[in-house]
Every structure is written in structure tokens, then in C-alpha cells.
Amino acid sequence: MSDRTDTPYGGMTPVELRTFGERLYGTEWQTPLARALPVSTRAIRYWLSGERKIREVIARRIQSLRAEPHGDRRIEKNEAPTTPR
Numbered sequence: 863m864s865d866r867t868d869t870p871y872g873g874m875t876p877v878e879l880r881t882f883g884e885r886l887y888g889t890e891w892q893t894p895l896a897r898a899l900p901v902s903t904r905a906i907r908y909w910l911s912g913e914r915k916i917r918e919v920i921a922r923r924i925q926s927l928r929a930e931p932h933g934d935r936r937i938e939k940n941e942a943p944t945t946p947r
Contacts, residue, residue, distance in 0.1 A: 879909055
């Protein structure tokens with residue numbers, strides 16, 4: 863089965879992706895979201911265009927970022943996340 867637009871969406875539609883991205887990171891959301899997932903910015907563009915479906919595991923990860931205040935801003939600033947000791 864192809865990932866083209868004629869197939870059902872996996873875990874999230876392109877409209878939902880855009881909504882989550884803008885709520886998490888504002889108008890310049892694609893690169894910070896790609897870093898947080900981590901995926902390429904090209905993958906984000908494929909999903910937005912509907913050329914490829916957003917897998918359920920990615921949709922869950924995006925939704926989990928929503929629970930964190932402003933996503934993980936350390937990632938947005940290219941800083942490595944810290945691990946608890």
C-alpha cells in the first residue's frame with residue numbers, strides 16, 4: 863500500500879500536524895518540531911503536503927510534546943537535553 867494522499871491517514875492529518883506545530887512552536891514551527899521528534903524537515907513537508915501519511919507513533923510523540931510546556935525548547939535552541947541523575 864502506498865503512502866500517497868489517496869490512502870487513509872495514520873495517526874494525524876496534515877491540518878492537525880500544522881495546528882499542533884503552531885501551538886507548540888509558533889509560526890516558525892517546522893524545524894523545531896523536526897528536531898524534537900527527531901525527523902528531517904523534509905519529512906515534515908511530506909506530511910504537510912499529504913504525500914506521506916503520519917504514522918501513529920509519530921502522532922503520539924507530537925501529542926506528548928503538547929503536554930510539555932512549549933515543547934522541549936532546549937532542542938529548539940540546539941542544546942542537548944539533560945538526563946536526570
